[in-house]
Amino acid sequence: MQRINIAVFASGDGSNFENLVNYFSGSAVARVALLVCNKPEAYALERARRLGVDASVVTKAELQQPELVLPLMRKYNIGFVVLAGFLPLMPNYMIDAFPQRMVNIHPSLLPKFGGKGMWGHHVHEAVKAAGETETGMTVHWVTPQCDGGTIIAQRRVALLPEDTADDIAHKEHLLEMEHFPKIIEELLLRCGD
Ligand code: GRF
Numbered sequence: 001m002q003r004i005n006i007a008v009f010a011s012g013d014g015s016n017f018e019n020l021v022n023y024f025s026g027s028a029v030a031r032v033a034l035l036v037c038n039k040p041e042a043y044a045l046e047r048a049r050r051l052g053v054d055a056s057v058v059t060k061a062e063l064q065q066p067e068l069v070l071p072l073m074r075k076y077n078i079g080f081v082v083l084a085g086f087l088p089l090m091p092n093y094m095i096d097a098f099p100q101r102m103v104n105i106h107p108s109l110l111p112k113f114g115g116k117g118m119w120g121h122h123v124h125e126a127v128k129a130a131g132e133t134e135t136g137m138t139v140h141w142v143t144p145q146c147d148g149g150t151i152i153a154q155r156r157v158a159l160l161p162e163d164t165a166d167d168i169a170h171k172e173h174l175l176e177m178e179h180f181p182k183i184i185e186e187l188l189l190r191c192g193d
Pocket of ligand 1: 013014016085086105106107120
């Protein structure tokens with residue numbers, strides 16, 4: 001099986017990006033070849049510089065231009081796309097270009113706490129306000145609907161009544177760090193079948 005080049009799309013901190021770079025470093029299955037970021041000030045870009053991974057800033061407006069983004073994907077021979085904290089909706093031409101080859105991670109147990117406006121701390125605050133006894137992470141295929149694609153995998157963690165929204169965010173983040181790379185690796189091994 002040929003090693004698959006992954007492009008990670010991120011808008012902010014990029015902790016999942018870094019975790020994926022480290023997980024796949026030296027892997028025969030895949031490597032993170034490119035970070036695409038829509039925000040020039042995002043910390044994810046700093047991580048890319050430090051890790052020696054190529055990065056490209058593609059603004060929300062530029063994302064609408066297939067003639068700009070598709071050649072970038074070809075240049076890096078991208079075979080799989082990971083959205084990790086990427087806020088703009090992915091345009092249809094990209095979804096069509098990566099059928100069953102583009103996943104998103106969402107910090108709740110979808111379909112709960114998903115959809116427009118449900119990102120980052122908004123999700124964890126909503127989980128707290130709803131008095132949930134558990135939360136978790138969801139990996140799903142990307143479709144034109146926000147947080148709407150078929151669910152691939154979920155991992156869950158119990159919550160205590162005294163957990164704050166920050167505690168909930170922390171517990172959920174630990175799940176992402178532990179499980180997201182492994183879930184992607186399993187998918188990639190299936191892609192290669
Ligand atoms: C993660 O919680 C992910 O589930 C969500 O956005 C966050 C991204 O965090 N989609 P980071 O930028 O990878 O640190």
